[in-house]
Amino acid sequence: MLNRSLRAVLLSMTAAGIATAAFAQQPAPAPQPAPATAPATAAEQAAKPADPVVARVNGGEIRRSDVSRMLAQLPPQVQQMPMEMIFPALVEQLVNQKLVADAGYKANLQQTQDVKDEVKKAEERAVQRAYIQSQVQAKITPQALESAYKEYVAHNPPQEEVKASHILVESEAEAKTIIGDLAKGGDFAKIAREKSKDPTAAAQGGDLGYFTRETMVEPFANAAFAMAKGETSKDPVQTQFGWHVIRVEDKRTQPQPTLDEVKPQLEQELGKEIVTALVDGLRNGATIETFQMDGSPIPAAPAAPAPAQTPAPAPAK
Secondary structure (H helix, E strand, O other): OOOHHHHHHHHOOOHHHHHHHHHHHOOOOOOOOOOOOOOOOHHHHHHOOOOOEEEEEOOEEEEHHHHHHHHHOOOHHHHOOOHHHHHHHHHHHHHHHHHHHHHHHHOOHHHOHHHHHHHHHHHHHHHHHHHHHHHHHHHOOHHHHHHHHHHHHHHOOOOEEEEEEEEEEOOHHHHHHHHHHHHOOOOHHHHHHHHOOOHHHHHOOOEEEEEEHHHOOHHHHHHHHHOOOOOEOOOOEEEOOEEEEEEEEEEEEOOOOOHHHHHHHHHHHHHHHHHHHHHHHHHHOOOOOOEOOOOOEOOOOOOOOOOOOOOOOOOOO
């Protein structure tokens, strides 16, 4: 049950705030086990409403979509909880909201200027979102996505990748000894597990997998990409991490992503471009006045000083 102080808080908060505050201060009721029933037939499933009523408050209906909207306003850790666990608490808070709202309507608060102003601002925000969504959806066409994909591919050409293994040691002398041991038939993976100072790679026999040039420090990348497939470095390679013995296992060209793979990224980038162009166009066609915080005019910027005039040379006599 809600305590009196929380009830007082609820009366002064917006609907979204009510839900958040309630979750912060009131534990969710334990879910009640549902009675065992036979599985619903296909006909019964089809007959169920898409947005069923989940509660009634003095005749007013609360639907499942209301529960979904409330859930979307809560913190991510709450949204990830099983719906069966939090559903009773969500419904209870929606009931509380409905009771508070009904009391406010009975007090005729919907006619106050503060409420009217708040409703107007909420309506403006909803209209803004709807307008932007309509413009973005109308302009992100298959043709626009195909064009954006071609541009993406042109600016992101296939990259060369190297698959290499390494043995990292602290001194050049130790690295040279390992190179000598490998030249005599030593097992690279065995030596890496025993002597490498890179614990992650050592556990894999020195294997670093495939990588592009920019993902490795420059001396290491330069050496690895200059080597041929199957080649082991003839000299140790020094980086800030120590001394490396490198073996190149394979080389390949990184495949470019398909349109479907980069479609979400392209849609996001196109959406930003469309919104920016939309707002710029609206600003260009509008009369806009801005003022200081107290409502007074913004002072005009001081005029730049005129450049100094160089006196003309005196005429020769």
